[in-house]
Structures are given as C-alpha cells and as structure tokens.
Amino acid sequence: MLVDINNWFREYGINELELNCLNYKGESALILASQQGREDILHYLAAHGVDMNRLDQYGNNALWAACYAESEACCRFLIENGCFINHQNLTGNTALTYAASCGKDHIVQLLVMSGADLFLENQEGMTAIDLATTLPTLKFLRAATR
Structure with a gap:
C-alpha cells in the first residue's frame, strides 16, 4: 500500500x-x-x-x-x-450547498446527519434548500428543517 x-x-x-x-x-x-x-x-x-x-x-x-x-x-x-463542515468558499457556498445543487442525495444526507448547517446562506442569499436540484434532496432538507 x-x-x-x-x-x-x-x-x-x-x-x-x-x-x-x-x-x-x-x-x-x-x-x-x-x-x-x-x-x-x-x-x-x-x-x-x-x-x-x-x-x-x-x-x-x-x-x-x-x-x-x-x-x-x-x-x-x-x-x-x-x-x-460549514466552511464557506469565496462565494459563500458550503459542501452542503454544493452537494444539494448537484443532486448528490446521499452526500447531502451524510452532511446533514454530521451536523452541516442547513440555514447558511451564500452571497446570493441562497441556502441548500433553495439550491436543491432533486426531489429526494428537497424532501430530505425540508424534513430536516422542521
């Protein structure tokens, strides 16, 4: 190895x-x-x-x-x-907002279960929920915010 x-x-x-x-x-x-x-x-x-x-x-x-x-x-x-886990890049996006915006459903779930902040906003005021591109991610994030 x-x-x-x-x-x-x-x-x-x-x-x-x-x-x-x-x-x-x-x-x-x-x-x-x-x-x-x-x-x-x-x-x-x-x-x-x-x-x-x-x-x-x-x-x-x-x-x-x-x-x-x-x-x-x-x-x-x-x-x-x-x-x-909640690091924001130069445009204010996090690993969670990236994963949500790219439809990486299982990664979104892992990040949320590991403590990622669902409410962090990027420079445009968008959160992971706003950027979700798949229905499973959107449903999961909505449920996680309740």
Whole structure:
C-alpha cells in the first residue's frame, strides 16, 4: 500500500517531505486525494500532520472536493478529522450547498446527519434548500428543517 501511495505522490508531483505544500500545478495533496476519493491517501496525510482545512484556489476545502467525488468514506473521514463542515468558499457556498445543487442525495444526507448547517446562506442569499436540484434532496432538507 505504501508503494501505491508513493507512486501517487510522484504521479501528481507531491513532495513527500512537504505534504502541506503545493505541487507544480498549485494543487495540494489533500484536495487532490479528496477529489479522487482516495481515503487511503487521506489516512496517510492525516497521520503525517497535514492541515485538514487547507483550501484550493477557489476557497473550497477538502470536504467540498470529497463531495465532488461522491465519496461518503472520504467525507466521513474528513469530518471526523477536523475538516470544517460549514466552511464557506469565496462565494459563500458550503459542501452542503454544493452537494444539494448537484443532486448528490446521499452526500447531502451524510452532511446533514454530521451536523452541516442547513440555514447558511451564500452571497446570493441562497441556502441548500433553495439550491436543491432533486426531489429526494428537497424532501430530505425540508424534513430536516422542521
């Protein structure tokens, strides 16, 4: 497994001695691993003291990236290891508003059950309920607000 992780670091230009640093493309290991649903790499990074609240160039955190990957395991791991669940990016959106707006029903449920704030508004005054794109997510969020 360690060989696989080391190969991944090399493939993405990650310096194994400076895991909090960016690669040549300006990407962090934490965000990349989260985008790819690589829970094994997230475990390695956490064990080596990587900042779980590192942001990408858009102000998104690793939880947002794990939502993109639709990886429940990565989302859970990040939340359990201190990644801020209610972080708002440059436009005020959270992982929950992103997941709701993209129809990621099972991720929305996981985030809400893990304590995501249903009432946070983005810069346009929209909440996750306002941005829900699927009926299951809309019904779930409505029920959760009652």
